[in-house]
Amino acid sequence: MNNIQYDYIEEYINNTHKAEEPFFAELREYAQNNHIYIVKPQVEKLLAVLMSIVRPQKILEVGTAIGYSSMLMLKYAGEKSCVTTIERDENVLSQARENIKSRGLEDRIHTIFGDATEVLESLSDKYDFVFIDAAKGQYRDHFEKSLKLVKSGGIILTDDVLYFGMTASDELATKKHITITRRLREYLSFLCSDERFETTILPIGDGVAITYVK
Numbered sequence: 286m287n288n289i290q291y292d293y294i295e296e297y298i299n300n301t302h303k304a305e306e307p308f309f310a311e312l313r314e315y316a317q318n319n320h321i322y323i324v325k326p327q328v329e330k331l332l333a334v335l336m337s338i339v340r341p342q343k344i345l346e347v348g349t350a351i352g353y354s355s356m357l358m359l360k361y362a363g364e365k366s367c368v369t370t371i372e373r374d375e376n377v378l379s380q381a382r383e384n385i386k387s388r389g390l391e392d393r394i395h396t397i398f399g400d401a402t403e404v405l406e407s408l409s410d411k412y413d414f415v416f417i418d419a420a421k422g423q424y425r426d427h428f429e430k431s432l433k434l435v436k437s438g439g440i441i442l443t444d445d446v447l448y449f450g451m452t453a454s455d456e457l458a459t460k461k462h463i464t465i466t467r468r469l470r471e472y473l474s475f476l477c478s479d480e481r482f483e484t485t486i487l488p489i490g491d492g493v494a495i496t497y498v499k
């Protein structure tokens with residue numbers, strides 16, 4: 286029980302969704318075995334559906350890890366799409382680069398090594414879709430910087446916003462996690478109150494916020 290969904294609901298949905306091709310299934314297993322956090326199965330399916338509907342040509346990602354979600358988004362976004370993705374951990378980034386190369390996507394996925402807080406300030410392209418999936422304490426900073434880079438009518442999706450339910454419940458928020466919980470609450474309340482965008486929060490994975498930028 287992750288305090289977001291009942292286990293039986295999560296299991297039912299995961300078993301009902303179409304399974305990903307072996308390349309992704311193997312990469313997910315590798316991530317699991319090596320304690321590398323990648324997008325959860327229901328959020329992966331949400332990304333696949335959003336990519337299929339929106340067909341974003343330019344995608345920006347904050348938090349590459351081993352390249353799983355970058356490659357997945359490209360698979361569904363279409364042949365004309367490309368991804369720029371930022372990662373500050375050299376070790377996982379080099380694995381991402383290998384994985385991307387093994388799929389022949391090195392011309393369409395541009396990986397940038399560095400802290401997103403700085404890297405985002407150095408970008409000038411305009412993006413149709415932004416996936417924020419890095420340090421929770423920096424979500425607001427990454428969002429505000431991404432907002433300058435996203436086209437009007439674009440989407441910013443933030444992962445893991447409910448943080449094992451702690452964001453929604455004082456009872457669940459242990460002392461150790463109180464600061465991050467407060468920051469996530471402030472972040473969500475900002476996303477849901479600002480007139481410049483429209484946000485919905487979904488209780489899938491560890492919680493997802495989808496923001497439409499007007």
Ligand SMILES: C[S@@+](CC[C@H](N)C(=O)[O-])C[C@H]1O[C@@H](n2cnc3c(N)ncnc32)[C@H](O)[C@@H]1O
Nearest residue numbers: 323324348350353354372373374400401419420
């Ligand atoms: C949850 S993982 C990303 C998973 C990936 N999006 C996927 O689903 O395949 C988060 C990653 O963000 C990276 N990260 C955290 N804070 C960062 C920052 N400020 N700048 C760049 N990368 C960061 C971590 O090193 C980690 O690899």
